[in-house]
Amino acid sequence: MKRRPTIMDVAARAGVSKSTVSLVLQGSKQVRPETRKAVEAAMAEIGYVYNRAAANLRSASVGLVGVLINDLRNPFFTEFATSLQMALAAEGYATVIANADEDPELQAKLVGSMIEHGVSALVISPAYGEAPGTFDQLARTGLPVLQVLRKMDERTDLFPFASFDYATGSAKAARHLLDQGARHIAFVGGLPGRAITRERKSGWREVLKAEGLEEVALHGKSSRAFGMQAAETLIADHPEVDAAICFNDLVALGLMAGFARAGRPVGDAFRVVGFDDIEEAAQSWPQLSSVSCDIAGFARDTAARLLAWMVEGERPEPELRSPVRLVARASSLGTDA
Amino acid sequence: MKRRPTIMDVAARAGVSKSTVSLVLQGSKQVRPETRKAVEAAMAEIGYVYNRAAANLRSASVGLVGVLINDLRNPFFTEFATSLQMALAAEGYATVIANADEDPELQAKLVGSMIEHGVSALVISPAYGEAPGTFDQLARTGLPVLQVLRKMDERTDLFPFASFDYATGSAKAARHLLDQGARHIAFVGGLPGRAITRERKSGWREVLKAEGLEEVALHGKSSRAFGMQAAETLIADHPEVDAAICFNDLVALGLMAGFARAGRPVGDAFRVVGFDDIEEAAQSWPQLSSVSCDIAGFARDTAARLLAWMVEGERPEPELRSPVRLVARASSLGTDA
């Protein structure tokens, strides 16, 4: 088993000093082109691979960004993570993605592991729950840390927060359903007590209040399964309800499947709007109306804000809300449309 | 801006030498419990964080595994990656996940980046296409590399391969559809010419040949959108077809949505079986029959094989096929069932 070649081996092979090799590696323009060529040839010949650990030891590490996601199985978050990775890759930054699986303890472990591995910044969509000291540990490192999509720590001066303007989206959805003739709009999904549930309900609630309409809300896990179950509940216990805003598209798709199973397909007699506008929303039957969050664009903005912070030292504003857009499709417009 | 504390600072604070601190970090049992306590207290007080780069420099790096996935947006692969990460985390290994986005060049860059960051092993579900020298580069490093789910490099002695026994699954699905009374079974989805498409078709083809039945196959991207389009094609051009085996569940769900849109819901007059048994299969309407690949179990097995290789030096067998299971649901049994 031969050991991995180092810049010393490259230097010997190319007949220069290790310092010169280092300069070539850093793309310095003060080495003569011929020397550079020779060094590069030597590297190729002996199969040299850069040892970033050694480099990071000497100079403050740059170039590795940690992305920690509460639930990577949710396509919305997957899309965010992969878009962010691509945006950062375009700028020459490597990314490590990890999945906390909604487990605050695992999340704390992963944060520790990322810091140990020398990430120079962190983007985190936190898991809810008791995370003793995770954010204190982060604060102590002084690393740039961005909270996105969810907020665990209120110190947004330390950990700036960015998300979407869900409240306005929710209001848009409610107005749209009223325009389509709905009179009894339920809210379905979302765990009670969470900030994001409050936000996604707030616009709906205000519109209903303004119109003097009654509020029906069913809370639960944000899954397809809960959506199906909610369909049964609505049909049995709230027959007057003729439309629903769902916490997210997964719930909405489950709800539509539930109505289909009961022989009452969604579209004309019952209208549905979801949240997130995942890819599948445009491909379901009927096509699902949804409050569209441009997650890829959001990921690009996040990358830009993070880089401005890392490179220019320009601290982002503590709280940012990206605008959302209502995409009306057959599930709220009716199947003839 | 204060610099990050080192073991020297901890040592000074605890009144011991740096070597002792190092022993504590490594959990050596030859330090006196009281000394350990003192060191741990000192670490907590000054907020010490371990610098893994420095450690890896001295001792051959252990504990970081790279996971490179061709398409992380596909829930099947997301499930694999996250399950693998959790299985490895349970053994104390950190994992970095990256998404090659079906781009061989990006894949080559990511492989390079992972090696630079000192991963001690790699699990890769490769993107198809020209990847000049990516695997040669890997071979030179001598790292343990496992190919999973897809095979790019035929040198399975160097890069052992593991996947599912799709051929048998495909045969099971075809037999099942015949048992349900179908006579004209189409195969839908999968890009032509790819090994995985051949595998997932082969069992179907053999069964049809044995029964002397005609083969209809529609190839295309493995997406919902293609499934919907395929539904139209089948209805228009192949009205005799009364069942379909789909390349994966996404295509099957799209196909079902397409039939629903055409007013011909799947279940009794037309039967469908998919591949992968993703979570959504059990939650669609009608529920989707699927060739179930126990991806979480597969991920656990992969972790075990990888660790045996890394730790014991026990090279895995070059090719492994995990068994699959047909899960029959309403989409093939009929909606009354």
Next chain:
DNA sequence: CATACGCTTTGGATCGTTCCAATTCCAGTC
């Protein structure tokens, strides 16, 4: 009281890179 023996602890060398100050090189000038 000297010796031996575990159990703990320790100083120095080391890993592969970058940074810095110093040196060499080379053409141009007086």
Next chain:
DNA sequence: GACTGGAATTGGAACGATCCAAAGCGTATG
């Protein structure tokens, strides 16, 4: 031919951990 100045190159120190051989310490043994 000596001197100058900028460009190119170089050797040594440094980064923060681990590893190793050796030393310290307290107790049991002869």
